[in-house]
Amino acid sequence: MTDLRVQKFRSIEDMNRAPITPSRMPDFERFLRHCGRYWAIAPKVYPRGVFKFRTLEEAQRARRGR
Numbered sequence: 164m165t166d167l168r169v170q171k172f173r174s175i176e177d178m179n180r181a182p183i184t185p186s187r188m189p190d191f192e193r194f195l196r197h198c199g200r201y202w203a204i205a206p207k208v209y210p211r212g213v214f215k216f217r218t219l220e221e222a223q224r225a226r227r228g229r
Contacts, residue, residue: 172178216222
């Protein structure tokens with residue numbers, strides 16, 4: 164995890180004058196973190212319809228996607 168500093172500003176003008184601090188994290192690692200966040204919050208897609216299973220284990224395997 165990176166150290167993130169919190170900056171406080173008295174006005175929007177002060178905020179606009181503040182220098183932008185570059186990220187110390189490599190771009191690809193940052194991209195992977197964003198992908199992980201996306202997949203965590205993205206809606207899950209389930210197939211439409213009703214499925215019949217012979218056993219409970221078969222239904223659980225289908226739910227897990229195997």
